[in-house]
Amino acid sequence: MARPIWHGAINFGLVTVPVDLYSATEDHTISFRQFERGTSDRIRYKRVNERTGAEVAYADIVKGAEVGGGEYVIIEPEELDHIAPGRSRTIDISSFVSVEEIDPIHFQKTYWLAPSKEEYSKAYSLLLQAMRKTNRAGVATFVMRGKEYLTAIRASDDDLLVLTTMLFVEDLRDPAKEIKSLPEITPARGKELDMAINLIDSMTDQWNPDDYHDTYTQRVEQLIEDKKDGRDIVAEEAPQSPTKVIDLFEALSKSVESRKKRTTPTPNPTEDDLTSLTKSDLDKRARELDIKGRSKMTRDELHQAITAASTKTQAAS
Numbered sequence: 404m405a406r407p408i409w410h411g412a413i414n415f416g417l418v419t420v421p422v423d424l425y426s427a428t429e430d431h432t433i434s435f436r437q438f439e440r441g442t443s444d445r446i447r448y449k450r451v452n453e454r455t456g457a458e459v460a461y462a463d464i465v466k467g468a469e470v471g472g473g474e475y476v477i478i479e480p481e482e483l484d485h486i487a488p489g490r491s492r493t494i495d496i497s498s499f500v501s502v503e504e505i506d507p508i509h510f511q512k513t514y515w516l517a518p519s520k521e522e523y524s525k526a527y528s529l530l531l532q533a534m535r536k537t538n539r540a541g542v543a544t545f546v547m548r549g550k551e552y553l554t555a556i557r558a559s560d561d562d563l564l565v566l567t568t569m570l571f572v573e574d575l576r577d578p579a580k581e582i583k584s585l586p587e588i589t590p591a592r593g594k595e596l597d598m599a600i601n602l603i604d605s606m607t608d609q610w611n612p613d614d615y616h617d618t619y620t621q622r623v624e625q626l627i628e629d630k631k632d633g634r635d636i637v638a639e640e641a642p643q644s645p646t647k648v649i650d651l652f653e654a655l656s657k658s659v660e661s662r663k664k665r666t667t668p669t670p671n672p673t674e675d676d677l678t679s680l681t682k683s684d685l686d687k688r689a690r691e692l693d694i695k696g697r698s699k700m701t702r703d704e705l706h707q708a709i710t711a712a713s714t715k716t717q718a719a720s
Contacts, residue, residue, distance in 0.1 A: 409547050410519060411492040413530065413556070413564075420526045421519040422494070424547075424566065428513055433623050484549070494554070494566070496541040502557055505540065509553075509569040516556065516564040527564070534558040598655040605659055614690060616698050621683045625702070637681070677706050685709060692716075 407423035437446035450459045466483075467475035494516075518527040534541065535558035543554050552568045559565045579585060591599070629636055677685065685705040689697040692712045697705060 407517075407519075408514075411494060411545065413494045413496065413516070413541075413543075415496050415530055415541070418526055418530070419493075420530060421523050422516045422527070422564075423519045425515040425517065426512075427515045427565065431617065431620065433620060433627075494543045494545040494556070496543040496556065498542050499534075499537070499539040500542055500555075502538055502540045502555075505555055505569075508575060510555075511568040511570060514566045514568075516566050531558045531562065531564055534564075595655065598659065602655055602659050613698065616686060618683045618686070621686065622681070625682045628702075677709060 409424035541556040682702040
């Protein structure tokens, strides 16, 4: 059971709802240690004085802000504490906006908000239902761990209020200043535009987050498993070459035709077919068969589930 990472209250007009904040996401990236090639010796980092080479204790490290000419202003940790926003215990909703109005470029990290005690559920439920009915997000600020956050609070489909931290406008870069040469938008030719629209229409589907997984991490897991068991490493296909302008319409046409072929049912796989597939390929096959819980399955479990689903399909036909 996860512990709340922040305790406080939502202020909604004159209504105050005590809440607890829980992290709604986690990082599942595979962590690697560093070793010297050809040895089993770990690589470790130390905090050292660049002049003396001596290691420095963490308690003796202060921060420095460069002010030009190689000069620094030294800042003590307690000095930052004195000027930072206080330990806020309120999430102050200042306004409500339409969810669609918020550009996703502002979004950072998502958290769950839950009533801190059962006795506060009525006020919590009222706010959640009102936000859901109006399809509005509450724009608010609050302080956590010595930093002020701009946030959007909305009602989720799980009957929970969801808080998403957002970037302030000064955190966003100007593309005209960051990109060497902004693209020149040329008018699209009629047939090419129609074909591109057809391709988009053929690829349009209902949003289902269960259809999308971190396939790169799956490949890394497969690489580790293959190396552990002494199997040959199979390289992935090289990325496609850029489409030439003269071939654009042909490429679009082939893409539309390819999408049509993908809608036709694939034959049931044989045991040999499945054995030769990677975990990523098995996951794709499981998705086609609408196998539930596939994202948490091991390679062997995917293999068994696909075989069982294929056998069931064959029996039904």
